[in-house]
Amino acid sequence: MTDTEKDLFLNAGIDTLAVRAGQTRSAEGEHSEPIYTTSSYVFDSAEAAAARFSGDDPGNVYSRYTNPTVRMFEERIAALEGGEMAVATSSGMAAILSTCMALLQAGDHVVCSRSVFGTTTALFNRYMLKFGVTTTFVNPVDLEEWRSAIGANTRMLFLETPSNPLCDVVDLRALAAISRASNCLLVVDNCFCTPALQKPLQLGADIVVHSATKYLDGQGRCVGGVVVGPEKLLQDVLVFLRTAGPSMSPFNAWVFLKGLETLRLRMDAHCANSMAIANWLQQQPQIEKVFYAGLPQHPGHQVAAQQQRGFGAVMSFQVKGGKAEAFRFINATRLLSLTANLGDSKSTIVHPGTTTHGRLSVEEKAQAGITDNLIRVAVGLEDVADIQADLARGIAAL
Numbered sequence: 001m002t003d004t005e006k007d008l009f010l011n012a013g014i015d016t017l018a019v020r021a022g023q024t025r026s027a028e029g030e031h032s033e034p035i036y037t038t039s040s041y042v043f044d045s046a047e048a049a050a051a052r053f054s055g056d057d058p059g060n061v062y063s064r065y066t067n068p069t070v071r072m073f074e075e076r077i078a079a080l081e082g083g084e085m086a087v088a089t090s091s092g093m094a095a096i097l098s099t100c101m102a103l104l105q106a107g108d109h110v111v112c113s114r115s116v117f118g119t120t121t122a123l124f125n126r127y128m129l130k131f132g133v134t135t136t137f138v139n140p141v142d143l144e145e146w147r148s149a150i151g152a153n154t155r156m157l158f159l160e161t162p163s164n165p166l167c168d169v170v171d172l173r174a175l176a177a178i179s180r181a182s183n184c185l186l187v188v189d190n191c192f193c194t195p196a197l198q199k200p201l202q203l204g205a206d207i208v209v210h211s212a213t214k215y216l217d218g219q220g221r222c223v224g225g226v227v228v229g230p231e232k233l234l235q236d237v238l239v240f241l242r243t244a245g246p247s248m249s250p251f252n253a254w255v256f257l258k259g260l261e262t263l264r265l266r267m268d269a270h271c272a273n274s275m276a277i278a279n280w281l282q283q284q285p286q287i288e289k290v291f292y293a294g295l296p297q298h299p300g301h302q303v304a305a306q307q308q309r310g311f312g313a314v315m316s317f318q319v320k321g322g323k324a325e326a327f328r329f330i331n332a333t334r335l336l337s338l339t340a341n342l343g344d345s346k347s348t349i350v351h352p353g354t355t356t357h358g359r360l361s362v363e364e365k366a367q368a369g370i371t372d373n374l375i376r377v378a379v380g381l382e383d384v385a386d387i388q389a390d391l392a393r394g395i396a397a398l
């Protein structure tokens with residue numbers, strides 16, 4: 001971005017940023033963002049090459065660490081999250097790994113929400129531990145648990161809000177105050193809300209990570225991730241990327257750029273559909289309980305209403321009965337896709353207890369509230385009436 005463009009976007013709204021932030025044009029004057037499929041770059045002279053390699057000239061050297069299409073995606077998501085800098089990665093997990101590798105070292109301690117993406121738990125338990133970083137898992141909504149888990153060597157607090165699949169909502173401002181008082185870095189996986197619904201950096205978080213695979217693309221086409229935050233931290237993430245190489249491909253960056261252009265419109269439509277479905281589900285006598293922060297009786301409703309622009313599109317509910325009833329419900333649906341994925345224009349349905357959370361022990365499931373009769377739905381962009389009719393097929397099969 002040139003300085004004039006920075007000025008233009010200083011007070012721009014989210015849709016303007018989503019459509020235009022970060023775009024650079026080549027001498028060809030192309031209107032739409034091109035895909036730069038090149039591994040390396042040529043230099044005008046030996047002196048120019050030396051300047052690029054030394055960092056005196058910030059231009060491109062090699063696409064493992066910079067590529068113009070990837071750069072456009074990074075600048076656009078940084079603008080949307082309100083962060084100084086972003087680094088794109090090959091997946092959401094690579095974004096979390098890169099953050100940890102750049103900012104943690106042996107002997108450090110992490111406090112992590114118990115309700116995070118299962119693979120994130122495995123990353124901390126299996127690999128971070130192997131390199132001397134220990135993790136304590138806490139109930140995310142209990143701020144006292146966070147506070148008492150923090151020790152002298154705690155460097156990072158990590159969470160998702162709202163959580164999957166029960167929509168637990170963590171008060172980010174309150175947790176950021178706890179984090180700051182202990183000199184920790186607060187890292188928020190903002191995958192479920194996206195910057196269209198929640199801006200953790202404005203609420204006091206230090207770093208935002210994303211699985212771009214979900215709502216940033218929004219159409220289930222590519223795997224990717226991104227880390228956003230202040231330049232002094234993100235430079236270290238970029239050095240890790242440059243050294244270890246979990247980089248985003250320019251093609252995927254282009255898909256995500258195009259996905260971002262409709263982000264706010266899609267998220268608002270996802271939220272509207274979800275609210276209608278949650279309200280309807282709640283009125284069905286065969287449904288025991290609905291977990292969605294948009295419902296006033298959900299324990300996270302107040303905080304979600306304060307820190308989110310909308311309540312998101314992932315919800316879960318308990319059917320009357322147990323696993324057999326939940327399976328009958330799922331098997332009777334015909335429109336919804338039976339898949340563990342979410343963040344897609346297509347609605348999805350899954351039984352968390354035997355899929356996404358299937359590796360938890362009986363006690364861990366009980367602690368996390370993953371009951372046998374629980375079903376998760378990620379509400380897509382189909383007509384509400386058709387989603388509802390499909391869920392009614394499930395209810396009829398109970």
Ligand SMILES: *Cc1c(COP(=O)(O)O)cnc(C)c1O
Pocket residue numbers: 091092093094117120160189191192210211212213214223224225
């Ligand atoms: C999917 C997901 C991830 C992992 O992202 P990938 O792109 O699949 O590597 C991380 N966090 C959350 C909340 C997710 O839903």
